[in-house]
Amino acid sequence: MPEAATAPIGSIPHAALTDPYPYYENLRASGRVHRLNTPIGLEAWFVPHYEDARPLLIDPRFSKAAHHSDVVHEDGQKAESSFADNMVSTDPPEHTRLRKLVQKAFTRRRIELLRPRVEQFTEDLLDRMERAGEAELMEDFSYPLPMMVIGELLGIPVEDLADLRHKSVFWFLEEDYAGNPVDHFRARQAAIGEYVRGLIEHRRSHPGDDLVQGLIEARDGENRLSEKELVATVMLLIFAGFLTTVNLITNGMYALVRNPDQQAKLVAQPDLIGSAVEEFLRYDSSLSLIEGHAKEDIEVGGTVIPADSLIIVPVHSVNRDPQAFPDPHRLDITRNPNPHLAFSHGVHHCLGAPLARLEAQVAITALLRRFPDMTLACDPGEVRWHRDFFQRSLHALPLRLKP
Numbered sequence: 104m105p106e107a108a109t110a111p112i113g114s115i116p117h118a119a120l121t122d123p124y125p126y127y128e129n130l131r132a133s134g135r136v137h138r139l140n141t142p143i144g145l146e147a148w149f150v151p152h153y154e155d156a157r158p159l160l161i162d163p164r165f166s167k168a169a170h171h172s173d174v175v176h177e178d179g180q181k182a183e184s185s186f187a188d189n190m191v192s193t194d195p196p197e198h199t200r201l202r203k204l205v206q207k208a209f210t211r212r213r214i215e216l217l218r219p220r221v222e223q224f225t226e227d228l229l230d231r232m233e234r235a236g237e238a239e240l241m242e243d244f245s246y247p248l249p250m251m252v253i254g255e256l257l258g259i260p261v262e263d264l265a266d267l268r269h270k271s272v273f274w275f276l277e278e279d280y281a282g283n284p285v286d287h288f289r290a291r292q293a294a295i296g297e298y299v300r301g302l303i304e305h306r307r308s309h310p311g312d313d314l315v316q317g318l319i320e321a322r323d324g325e326n327r328l329s330e331k332e333l334v335a336t337v338m339l340l341i342f343a344g345f346l347t348t349v350n351l352i353t354n355g356m357y358a359l360v361r362n363p364d365q366q367a368k369l370v371a372q373p374d375l376i377g378s379a380v381e382e383f384l385r386y387d388s389s390l391s392l393i394e395g396h397a398k399e400d401i402e403v404g405g406t407v408i409p410a411d412s413l414i415i416v417p418v419h420s421v422n423r424d425p426q427a428f429p430d431p432h433r434l435d436i437t438r439n440p441n442p443h444l445a446f447s448h449g450v451h452h453c454l455g456a457p458l459a460r461l462e463a464q465v466a467i468t469a470l471l472r473r474f475p476d477m478t479l480a481c482d483p484g485e486v487r488w489h490r491d492f493f494q495r496s497l498h499a500l501p502l503r504l505k506p
Contacts, residue, residue: 114140120276121488123391123495124432127151127420135404142276142492143284147394147413148403151420153427153444155403161449165414166398168194189335191343191451198450204328205336205454208317214458217255221462224251225469233473233506237480240500241353248466249348252458253341258306258313263298270294271341274489274496292338299337303330314340340455347389348459350496352466355383357486357500359467360479362434369436370475373468379436380463385422385443386434391493392417393447418444419495476505 119126120142130137130151137149150156159165190201228247232238246268254264270291275284306315318333328336359366369379393416401408408414422443423431446453453459470477479486480501487498 112138120490123419136406147415148408149415153421153424156416156421164398164401165395167395188331189339204321207321220255221465229473238502245349245353249345253344256314258311274491276490299334344455348462350389351463354387358434365434365436370471376464376468381441382436382438384445388418388445474504478503
């Protein structure tokens, strides 16, 4: 095996936060592995090619364990995060145990039973939009729909949803966050943890038929979720199940209105919605990166990434790698095959993927049925992306509806 690399350290330009594709195209052309300083001040090894990233995500040496996310205070004491004990931040065999328990409650049947409620929420929101004649899609539709679905799934009271949304929405590196953005994020994370502990306590004294109740009751022989694991899992469902779906719906609709031939095709053939959603996931994924650590030295593309190094798979790079996706910058709602990595790969493939797909398919089908000729209500140059290293999210998406 080659010796561990000592490659020079580059830096990701801030322009790549709002338009990552030209930057990653150049990165792929200049090498297989890159040692870079991230915009949040961490040094990481980037693996931008699909052929390297896909096997890396199933390599047992690529660790998702939460130790790399630990926060240490100035006095040297480690801060304990309520979020650390979730299955995304663990490796097998602990990950296997947690995922098996969560799957006992978060079943495909439970998700499919949500379909009538998702459809009803969707139609109610579209009624309001139709009366107005125009819409800012994020505020009028993309935000409230996933929030209502998460509320229904977890048994969260309607009156709590607005505050929960405020606590769970955060964009790193935005100008309106004064001070250390990680501190802001941790504070919001702690606030959601406190809310979730109260929700679980209430559900124990007032049993229901929602997913929180299912997670409390989940058993595998003598095994069950600990209190910390239960809190972390519900927090994960809120974080991962809300904003990522907001962005999936919004980014997908933005891609459609910018590609009217594909919009017309989906209007004419609504049965293409399944492959269309997969293409939206590939074309402009909500998730910007998949991170992990090297448990030991890992060779990637002839370069050895040293043990304990932070490794990042940039999703926007691998999902537009021309070696894996012909004509990758073209939106093609009939693309097949489409083995994108928007939901990761291997044992850490997103457990909530079926719910995200269900919401996006129902939402976008209904939008196009109600407003088949919708167009962008501003100049494309006025549409702005958030400056965020972790997710791809628009500030707003104004639409002319033309019912």
